[in-house]
Amino acid sequence: MPQLLPGFLWGAATAPHQVEGNNVNSDWWALEQQMPGMQRSGDAIDSYHRYAEDMRLLAEAGLNTYRFGIEWARVEPSPGHFSLAELAHYRRMIDTALELGLTPVITLHHFTHPRWFAEAGGWMGDQAVERFRAYVRKVTGILTRPASPGRSPPTAITGNCA
Template identity: 55%
Template sequence: MIDRRQALALGAAAMAAPGLARQPRDAFLWGAATAGHQVEGNNVNADIWLLEQMKPTLFTEPSGDACDSLHRWDQDVAIVKALGLNAYRFSVEWSRIEPAEGQFSQAYLDHYARIVASCRAAGLAPVVTFNHFTTPRWFAARGGWEADDAPALFARYCDRVARAMAGGISHALTFNEP
């Protein structure tokens, strides 16, 4: 795994390489992707976080602080841009947006909207994934994806997120590894 400094160095080296022919690639997205639970850190309201904390646990490496992308997302956007890419796919953590059933966090909706705006300002297409394998604890406790009302609950969450970011999302994906 490479850290932020190594990624920036690789990006700088790629941009400085005189032998690389650059072709217009407007129609194709060349990007980097992250999964919120794996990079943001301290996703304490997620079902997987709970499983990671159990003793014994199946997870050899709990996510913990991860790489603190929750607070360092602006550096992630800068790295993607420095690498010469044109898209950044990131996931929105449902457990942050709706930590308790029916209670939505405007602060986190605003947080993810700032990431979208930052991508746009950097010339990156923001590709938003609504679910990247974690769900809120309350959702899991109700039976998760097998619950009869799971589609309606997920649709309500997606609607709330999409409305908060409607002006900036380039592409949206419903699931990545549910």
């Protein structure tokens, strides 16, 4: 592989709903169950449980970056209820990436929403901005602390909105 310029990010990206599987609290999961002929995500590729193996393959392929998302519907399955277990899961993903020499680039929103958010009107709902702000505040708590002394937090945070 040719030498990359210092600081060049060479990586891969995934979207949580598409790879994690069993995202039962999301609006897309609900939609998949209702629309005839729509492909259901089901277990997807089970990256929720296999993320360490997936990241190891990226590192072995010579990549230095992995962009992955934090699934809002998992982190906040009902309004104002934040799952500490899910926050810890995503922190473990960040730590694993760092341990493997991958720069984690975090996506906070990738098209799917918690079911309750969609039912309240999605981005057009009266509380949309406040609800998303609360989610972002909670999630950035796990993003901004280093994994261990000398380790840096993720270098970028992204969002993909429809």
